Amino acid sequence: SRERSQVELPPEVLVNIFSYLNPRDLARCAQVCKTWNTLTMDGQLWKAIYPVQWAQGNWSFSAPDLEQEPEDFSEDRYVVIDDDADIDETYDSDSSHSSNDSYNENIKQLRQEARVLVSITKNLLPKVGKSVETLSVAHSKAITNGLLSKMLKHCPNVQHLDVKQTNVSDTAFKRLGKDGCGSKLKTLILSGCANITDYTLIKLSQALSGGLEAVWTEEFCCQNNKSDDKDIYQEKYDCHAQVPPPCGEYEDHAEVPSMQDDDEKLSCDSIDGSTTVLPHQYIDFDSFESQLQRTFTMLELGGVPQVEGQVMSTCQNCPHQTGNVGSIENCSRLLTEERQIAVEKPQFDVIDVKKTLEYLDLSGCCMVTDVGLRALASNHGLPRLRHLDLSGCSNLSGQALTSLVDTCHALNVEELYYCDNLLDGPYPEEASGCQNLECSNRFCCRSGK
Numbered sequence: 001s002r003e004r005s006q007v008e009l010p011p012e013v014l015v016n017i018f019s020y021l022n023p024r025d026l027a028r029c030a031q032v033c034k035t036w037n038t039l040t041m042d043g044q045l046w047k048a049i050y051p052v053q054w055a056q057g058n059w060s061f062s063a064p065d066l067e068q069e070p071e072d073f074s075e076d077r078y079v080v081i082d083d084d085a086d087i088d089e090t091y092d093s094d095s096s097h098s099s100n101d102s103y104n105e106n107i108k109q110l111r112q113e114a115r116v117l118v119s120i121t122k123n124l125l126p127k128v129g130k131s132v133e134t135l136s137v138a139h140s141k142a143i144t145n146g147l148l149s150k151m152l153k154h155c156p157n158v159q160h161l162d163v164k165q166t167n168v169s170d171t172a173f174k175r176l177g178k179d180g181c182g183s184k185l186k187t188l189i190l191s192g193c194a195n196i197t198d199y200t201l202i203k204l205s206q207a208l209s210g211g212l213e214a215v216w217t218e219e220f221c222c223q224n225n226k227s228d229d230k231d232i233y234q235e236k237y238d239c240h241a242q243v244p245p246p247c248g249e250y251e252d253h254a255e256v257p258s259m260q261d262d263d264e265k266l267s268c269d270s271i272d273g274s275t276t277v278l279p280h281q282y283i284d285f286d287s288f289e290s291q292l293q294r295t296f297t298m299l300e301l302g303g304v305p306q307v308e309g310q311v312m313s314t315c316q317n318c319p320h321q322t323g324n325v326g327s328i329e330n331c332s333r334l335l336t337e338e339r340q341i342a343v344e345k346p347q348f349d350v351i352d353v354k355k356t357l358e359y360l361d362l363s364g365c366c367m368v369t370d371v372g373l374r375a376l377a378s379n380h381g382l383p384r385l386r387h388l389d390l391s392g393c394s395n396l397s398g399q400a401l402t403s404l405v406d407t408c409h410a411l412n413v414e415e416l417y418y419c420d421n422l423l424d425g426p427y428p429e430e431a432s433g434c435q436n437l438e439c440s441n442r443f444c445c446r447s448g449k
């Protein structure tokens with residue numbers, strides 16, 4: 001009867017029938033024969049991926065209906081898995097937990113979750129990833145930077161990405177902006193991801209801008225140059241200078257500065273211990289910011305920016321240090337009268353981007369700073385954003401937040417959340433305050449958690 005059904009039913013009818021099945025039944029059908037295997041891998045059947053709820057036995061293509069958030073997670077409830085889904089044995093064999101039934105139950109659940117995550121990443125997403133619109137690994141204790149990075153690689157067109165309450169860090173998002181990855185994001189939930197820093201926001205900005213690097217806003221350039229005559233910069237020059245890429249991006253540029261051994265820094269990939277990170281891929285955000293600051297200081301003094309061990313570009317006017325953009329002729333910021341005359345039209349002033357992001361939740365991402373917000377505000381900001389949650393982000397200034405919010409023309413002010421201690425933030429009366437005051441698992445400067 002199996003053979004007859006293949007013969008009698010055209011493929012589109014079979015796919016239509018398959019569309020009524022849940023993911024587990026689809027996976028079973030995929031094992032029937034080659035034809036069914038091919039048909040069940042039709043992209044339109046796999047638009048939403050929920051590995052965590054599938055691992056818990058909830059085989060549905062609909063979002064989990066969480067009446068309340070899962071219990072607080074603690075560090076010892078994470079597992080370390082490698083690319084082959086092997087769980088760190090030291091965790092598994094910890095004798096202090098061996099008699100604890102709930103601990104054993106957790107281990108079992110974690111193993112199952114790890115298996116589902118790896119299986120989906122290895123076997124399913126390479127075939128259907130381009131059609132995936134929704135990907136949620138929220139509350140996963142088994143997700144690693146490596147796995148999430150691979151998932152994003154296979155799902156470049158994802159529109160709704162939920163990574164809430166996981167232990168991932170910036171490394172997981174290094175693919176954003178490459179080959180269109182993340183360019184269609186409408187929803188990004190990073191709530192409770194305390195390891196996320198400005199790097200991810202810079203990558204997000206690049207992704208939404210179609211791979212373009214973030215550009216500093218005019219206001220930011222002027223502030224960092226500490227110009228006495230700010231109006232000159234604002235009125236005469238469009239000082240959109242390109243941001244130098246973080247250290248982790250140097251491999252993408254032609255003039256790769258040589259990184260010396262003593263430049264090696266702690267990798268952001270600490271969760272996924274199995275991943276090998278080359279020295280030039282290390283991300284050092286302190287160095288990134290200090291390089292920027294040093295460059296601006298040199299500019300103020302009229303000198304050529306220099307950073308140890310790096311070959312600077314010929315451009316003396318913007319903080320772009322790798323030379324892939326620029327020369328003085330192409331630079332939009334000028335320091336001398338001669339250069340003002342030489343260049344009348346800035347090159348980076350018109351960037352046609354269609355940014356799709358509507359919902360951004362960074363609640364509890366306490367390491368995010370103004371640098372990340374400025375990156376989001378660059379390239380015409382986030383015109384479709386209606387929800388912005390920055391609860392727990394206590395390292396922000398009201399100025400930077402205002403410059404971002406000014407670009408968010410669709411923002412619902414009641415859906416703007418930020419730290420109560422930020423006294424000069426935008427819409428002080430209308431905006432909602434910090435949501436983390438009573439929250440036990442997301443950072444808040446008042447609760448101290």
Ligand code: FES
Pocket residue numbers: 391392393394419420421434435436437443444445446
């Ligand atoms: Fe400041 Fe919550 S982060 S009040």
